[in-house]
Amino acid sequence: MSNLELALWSFPVLLALIFLRIPIALAMLIVGFGGTWLVTGAPLMMMNQLKTLTYGTFSNYSLSIIPLFLLMGQFAALSGMSAALFRAAASLLGHRRGGVAMSAIGACAGFGAICGSSLATAATMGQVALPELRRYGYDGALATGTLAAGGTLGILIPPSVILVIYAILAEQNIAKLFVAAMIPGILAACGYMIAISVWVRLSPKAAAVRAKESWSERLRALIAVLPVAAIFLLVVGGIYLGIFTPTEGAAVGAAGTGVAALASRQLTLSRLKQAILATAASTAMIFLIILGAGLYNSFLALTQLPQTSAAWVAAQGFSPWIVLTAILVMYLLFGCIMDSLSMVLLTVPIIFPIMIGLDFGMGPDDFGLWFGILVLIVVEVGLITPPVGLNLFIINSMAGDIAIGETYRGALPFVLTDVLRVALLASFPAITLWLVRLIY
Amino acid sequence: MYDVLSRTADLIARSMALIGGAVLILLVIMTCISITGRALVPFGLGPIKGDFEWIEIGIGFAIFAFLPWCQLQRAHAAVDLFKPAFPETMNRVIDLVVDILMAVVAVIIAWRLYLGMLDKQSYAETTFILQFPVWQAFLAGLVGAIAFVIVAVFCVLRSGRTMLGLGRDEDRHVQS
Numbered sequence: 001m002s003n004l005e006l007a008l009w010s011f012p013v014l015l016a017l018i019f020l021r022i023p024i025a026l027a028m029l030i031v032g033f034g035g036t037w038l039v040t041g042a043p044l045m046m047m048n049q050l051k052t053l054t055y056g057t058f059s060n061y062s063l064s065i066i067p068l069f070l071l072m073g074q075f076a077a078l079s080g081m082s083a084a085l086f087r088a089a090a091s092l093l094g095h096r097r098g099g100v101a102m103s104a105i106g107a108c109a110g111f112g113a114i115c116g117s118s119l120a121t122a123a124t125m126g127q128v129a130l131p132e133l134r135r136y137g138y139d140g141a142l143a144t145g146t147l148a149a150g151g152t153l154g155i156l157i158p159p160s161v162i163l164v165i166y167a168i169l170a171e172q173n174i175a176k177l178f179v180a181a182m183i184p185g186i187l188a189a190c191g192y193m194i195a196i197s198v199w200v201r202l203s204p205k206a207a208a209v210r211a212k213e214s215w216s217e218r219l220r221a222l223i224a225v226l227p228v229a230a231i232f233l234l235v236v237g238g239i240y241l242g243i244f245t246p247t248e249g250a251a252v253g254a255a256g257t258g259v260a261a262l263a264s265r266q267l268t269l270s271r272l273k274q275a276i277l278a279t280a281a282s283t284a285m286i287f288l289i290i291l292g293a294g295l296y297n298s299f300l301a302l303t304q305l306p307q308t309s310a311a312w313v314a315a316q317g318f319s320p321w322i323v324l325t326a327i328l329v330m331y332l333l334f335g336c337i338m339d340s341l342s343m344v345l346l347t348v349p350i351i352f353p354i355m356i357g358l359d360f361g362m363g364p365d366d367f368g369l370w371f372g373i374l375v376l377i378v379v380e381v382g383l384i385t386p387p388v389g390l391n392l393f394i395i396n397s398m399a400g401d402i403a404i405g406e407t408y409r410g411a412l413p414f415v416l417t418d419v420l421r422v423a424l425l426a427s428f429p430a431i432t433l434w435l436v437r438l439i440y
Numbered sequence: 441m442y443d444v445l446s447r448t449a450d451l452i453a454r455s456m457a458l459i460g461g462a463v464l465i466l467l468v469i470m471t472c473i474s475i476t477g478r479a480l481v482p483f484g485l486g487p488i489k490g491d492f493e494w495i496e497i498g499i500g501f502a503i504f505a506f507l508p509w510c511q512l513q514r515a516h517a518a519v520d521l522f523k524p525a526f527p528e529t530m531n532r533v534i535d536l537v538v539d540i541l542m543a544v545v546a547v548i549i550a551w552r553l554y555l556g557m558l559d560k561q562s563y564a565e566t567t568f569i570l571q572f573p574v575w576q577a578f579l580a581g582l583v584g585a586i587a588f589v590i591v592a593v594f595c596v597l598r599s600g601r602t603m604l605g606l607g608r609d610e611d612r613h614v615q616s
Binding site: 018019020021022023024025026029030047050051052054055058059060061063064067243244247248251252255258273276277279281282283284285287288289337338341 | 458504552
């Protein structure tokens with residue numbers, strides 16, 4: 001078997017292992033290790049590499065942003081900010097039709113600005129907003145669908161762990177990617193609110209409204225969320241202005257949400273331990289996947305698959321837009337069964353060289369940002385598409401009394417707005433790039 | 441006997457994770473002090489010397505220290521799509537095989553890290569600014585890697601017992 005054939009065969013083997021419930025990190029480690037063994041004829045090369053590869057990966061300065069952002073999100077969850085954000089959003093939107101659900105989306109967007117993880121956003125906002133949605137008589141499907149979709153804003157709105165990983169894999173500027181993600185993130189929140197608005201108009205009995213609040217009440221509610229705005233501006237602004245590196249920015253963010261958690265007096269010792277343990281489990285999970293992906297991708301690089309496939313695609317003379325569409329659709333399909341992080345780690349090293357070789361009428365820097373945002377959105381849709389959508393499961397189990405089928409149904413309108421948004425952003429790269437060009 | 445082992449594994453994994461977390465928090469504090477110092481250079485202050493290197497060393501240690509907890513909690517990302525469709529016995533066999541493979545990986549990681557440490561020691565390699573001996577940073581990582589081996593071996597025992605129907609295995613999943 002030629003090296004290239006080996007590389008091609010490694011995909012079905014990897015997928016088979018993953019579908020057998022082998023953890024994704026383990027599957028990548030096995031296939032990467034075995035593949036390199038077959039290519040080089042001995043395990044020696046991999047074994048030598050492993051003397052420094054593990055330590056090198058775990059102590060990589062750029063990657064150290066990940067545990068810091070995860071800790072930041074855990075502290076944010078303890079800071080009581082989620083409740084303050086929901087109150088502020090509800091004071092502005094609660095009196096409209098579907099307003100309580102819209103407030104949940106608004107609060108998720110706000111929380112996403114200080115939390116880089118979708119699941120943490122869904123779990124935290126779910127605790128605050130789900131009881132409120134039920135209290136105002138929201139239909140179970142709409143309530144759970146709203147919160148599952150709102151959770152994805154945790155990662156669509158910077159800071160975002162997935163964007164950090166993409167930036168490292170595709171050698172892009174993290175600060176510029178965060179800026180590029182802003183308008184698409186706001187569009188996502190608007191799209192979700194429109195979906196809610198249409199839903200409650202089509203089935204008016206789905207929800208009740210809150211009493212309208214006075215401007216002084218609104219002002220008070222808004223003042224309570226100033227710390228969120230301050231932390232977000234400090235982190236993203238500091239990184240953007242070059243006052244500190246992205247890793248330092250994440251540390252500043254963790255300090256900010258940690259102080260907010262202390263100030264809220266919710267940070268008991270046992271909660272601090274829980275926050276650390278949750279950070280530990282997610283961090284170790286992510287770094288094992290990064291290690292596995294590193295091994296697997298070095299095997300693929302050895303077989304020259306990325307270059308060969310990029311050259312092949314370029315030589316076929318396909319329309320770049322058709323290739324892009326095919327790849328985005330592939331991500332959407334894979335997202336139904338795989339988690340977003342593994343998907344990015346597994347595919348970007350192969351897909352990115354192919355895509356950057358195609359002519360989309362923009363420079364490589366612009367392309368890297370624009371494609372990153374598109375990938376970010378399509379992999380995040382995977383969190384709210386059945387059968388495996390983690391956000392759906394989290395919110396559904398939190399609600400307790402709603403059939404999972406109802407939650408699937410509730411997520412559908414939001415998935416639809418996601419697909420429309422991807423089409424819009426893909427057709428008009430300027431929407432993503434405009435803000436980057438404006439401030440850089 | 442099993443209960444003692446179970447409690448020991450939990451204690452090792454939990455304390456390593458908490459120590460790693462404490463290091464993480466210390467790095468957060470150090471970074472904030474360092475940034476403040478850097479901003480106040482005109483007033484005679486300065487950043488902490490080698491702050492980047494402390495982050496690399498500290499985070500490296502923390503992540504090794506987090507591995508045992510992730511393993512014990514079965515927090516690895518996996519596709520559970522077909523779990524309900526597989527027969528119960530098959531699922532138990534898969535759990536056992538996964539734990540055995542994970543233990544093998546843990547052993548390889550720790551063993552190669554140890555050899556890497558010996559290499560660094562013999563070259564007397566140090567970090568650029570702090571002149572910190574790199575082998576000592578490897579040694580710090582090795583503590584977590586060895587704890588990972590111990591906990592991973594315990595997990596093989598745990599899923600082996602579950603397969604034989606001896607004990608019930610709590611099926612906990614922690615997500616990011």
